[in-house]
Amino acid sequence: MRQTVLVGASLLSLAFLPNAQAADQAFCDSPWLVEGKQIEGEISQNTAAFSINVLSVKRQDAQNCTAQLNIRLNTFAKLIIPAAGGQFTLNVRNNNAQLNGQLSTGQNAAPFATSSVAVALKGLLFKPVQKVIAGQSVPARQYSANANADMFIAQGLPKMGEASINNASFSAGAAQVGAAKNLNTALGPMPCLPIQYQAKVSSGTVYESLSGRTKAPEAKTLGVTEWYCPEQGLSMQTDFRYQNSSYTMRITSIR
Template identity: 35%
Template structure:
């Protein structure tokens, strides 16, 4: 059984961190005033045209002094892994301050061959999750590089709670180059036609250092180049579609509903 079948939440979080975009650009709200960052808010989407799905529920938002805040999120997701549809959900805490943000929590899912998986994920970014800048000005034609980093501990067990294996992943990351903001144009989204801006950049995706009870020694980090195009749509304050190209493969993540 390959180790990557047990790290679905880590790859998913990288995708969601990139996908869910900005607040209303015209109002230039700071991150903690983003209109989608509200109690009982919900963002739904799909992966590769419906082969996978995700839903983010925002349960509670607490605003502190200045631009600091934190939110409790519930994330549900399913995706095909090794020929089976893996379903899971988990609770996460998003912490935001003037220096950036962190996202931490656990993700439980039904594993392969009737097993149960639990993944504990801690991730951080030298910027802001769900939004590329604390304040987004309309005149921006570029955005600085960002690095998303994450650690995870994944355990697999039988339904009787008998443990099978443990996987630790340290310092997985997605390092982007400077991001180019293109001219606004009309595109078709899964919520209808919208006027959106393309944001393009290249980057490096690393699997991190992997330690597993099924692997005799630690597996070295595997790095691969990626090219990303995000379509940011000001009317919704979100990146409504994202294409990630890795080698000859293209992965698409798209928002299908926001309320």
């Protein structure tokens, strides 16, 4: 369950420039948020890998845009669904975002599952605020999610059950942006701004119909360091600490 919570926390929060502060831009002008771009990433200790393909972007202005994304997630921990993918719509309005879509497992997976996922972000995807500047304060952020899944023994067969997760959440406390430091990323060293905060993570209320059981939310408090890299317009690395365990979510490729 610890790895499950950390996977959720990671996913609910994917050239060298000497002046990192001057390189930043508003979210909808992010260099990765362009049709045809693909982001790949991983969570350490062989926990999970993910990819995000930008299918299309409709831009109203620098703070308002809509994007169609294809998201794939492979989990290597002992989770019910090891791999899933689907299309999502990202709506950005000022300093808030909404991510809605559907995940399905592979056709040959057992059990086969189709799930609808809705994520509300009081904040932005891969970025804490519209513009990140050293010394500025970052307000508290919260990402919440609900998911409903239909489970099948195999694709094409009658439904054998259903499961739901309600009010899973990742709440980040207010923080201050630190001074730029060089970070060794998968794309080479680049100046990045550290943002350190405490985060409360709740796994949400979990229900599955096969046993009729409802599991109460499991809550944890994590120490988080998010490394925002202005040139790429996203957090290239996020470190999570819980008791004696630590996990790192890092972007491994942007192309």
